[in-house]
Amino acid sequence: MDGICTLANDRVYDQVIALLNSIEIILGKETPVCIYPYDNNTEKIAAEIAHRPQVQLYNDTISMERWDSFAKAAWDTHPTAREQWQKAGSPGYHRFGTHRRYCAFDGPFDRFIYMDADTLLMGPVADIFTKLNDNDCIVYDFQHKDITHVYNEASEQLTQVFSEERIKTEIFCSGFYASKKDLFDERKRQELIEYLKMGEAEILYPMAPDQTLINYMMMRSGYSIYNLALNLSPDQKTGCCVTSPHFESRDNLLYDKGNRLTYIHYIGMSSQIFKELCEGKNITFPYRDIFLYYRYYYETEKLPKFTTKPQSYNPKPNLTQRIVKKLGLNK
Template sequence: MDGICTLANDKVYDQLVALLNSIEANQGADIPVCVYPYDDNTERIAAEINRRPQVQLYGDRESIERWDRFARQVWDAHPSARQTWAQRGYEPYHRVGTHRRYCAFDGPFDRFIYMDADALLLSPAVPIFRQLERSDWVVYDFQFKDPGHVYDLSSNKLGEVFSPDRIESEIFCSGFYATSKRIFEEQKREQLLHQLEAGEAEILYLMAPDQTVLNYMVMRSDLKVCNLARSLPADEKTGNSVTSAHFQEKDHLVYDGGKRLTYLHYIGVSSKIFARVCAGENLDFPYRETFLYYRYLHEPEKRPRFDSQPEPYKRPPNLFRRALNQFKSTFN
């Protein structure tokens, strides 16, 4: 059985509703969806999920605890991760809940697409699933342009583990990917842990913990990776991130040079911004109209109405802050 899954808690309630509605509108109401709990703060999303017969909240505690334990073991193998996080005031295991997306390897779907909750599905996912007939792992992003957010490029060991060619061609963003169940069984997990504990953990990038570990798992297992951003013809591929300012919104979809996006990832927009806008605060963020359409697809009467110009969600620095920044740049 094919399905779509995501990771959420009540902090991303508005994004989750928008994502589920976009899946229903652009893939169909029959495709099953599984939501993996980021933590135990799930009362509000559980109530929403209960209203949707095709959606389930994952509740296999044994699976959740197994992947929680795996994540802690990975980061225990790193020479400085926990000390660095402590110095920066983070929890002992930084953003450990993000690793729970790995529960999909135990989950209800034989093949699945994982999407971050701050994304919208804007085209049918059939081509993604079709590509899984030829590949172990399918992605569609341009993360290869920024390997420093996947691995620690200062690590001398990185080149011993992965060649520059592999890093350029295989790394991916962990916000959207497709693969199959049971691809990382116990024996494979133990092998990966052994390699990490033998010194390879130092190549991991500390500030995107689930992304770096997932890339390592896929690449170290020599899975066949297909990145549609690299393999599609130039006249077919599109971007997917709201950091791209040139997309066009039309009929509740988004286009890149006339080509319909497969998905739109609101990367860099805090969940607090979505919550504030849905609560009626007139803040602007990229492709806001598209998000609001899907967020209130089934309850348009609750959509906030704005009569004035929106304020930017990222405020420019005030005069004092600009002067201070200029002073620092001059004398540093």
């Protein structure tokens, strides 16, 4: 069985509702969806999906504990992760819970597309599933233009572990990818931990723990990664991120130079922004109306009525730098 999955808790409630609605609208209400819980804070989500029989909240505690243990074991091998996390204000494991997306490799779907909660589906995905017949992982992004949010570029080991060609063509954003069940059994997981223990851990980028790990897992295992952004012709491929200002909106879908997007990723935007927006704060950001359309598709009467002056969304300085950097990723 094929399906769509995401990672969430109640902090991203509004984004999850918008994502679920976009999946139903684009693919149909029968499309199966699995939500992997970031933590135990999922009461609102559980109540919402009670009337969505095609959506399940993953409850396999053995699977979740297995991946919790794997993530801890992986990061315990890193020489500087703890120090970097403490400087960033994370006394324990940084963003612990993001790795729960890996439960999809145990989960209910034989083949799946993982989508971050801050994404919206914009187009059909049949071709992506078809390409899984010949590949282990299908991605569609431009992260390969910036490896610094995937691997430690300063590590001398990086090009010893992976060739420059593989680095240029195989790394991907962990916000959207398609793959298959059972790629990482106990033997494979332990093998990866042993590689990390032998010193390869230093190539991991600690501040994006789930992204660097899934890239390492896929690449170190030798699984085939097919990036549509590198394989589609220039007149076919599209961008995917909110940081691209040129997308055209038609009938609540986004187009890039005439081509319909597969998904839009509101990357770098805090969940608090979406929460405040849905509470009626007049915050503006790119493609806001698209988000509101899908968030309130079944509850148009609850669509926020803004009575105050628009306030532009202004990220924190360090986030601004990151988003500006990503502007070059979506041409």
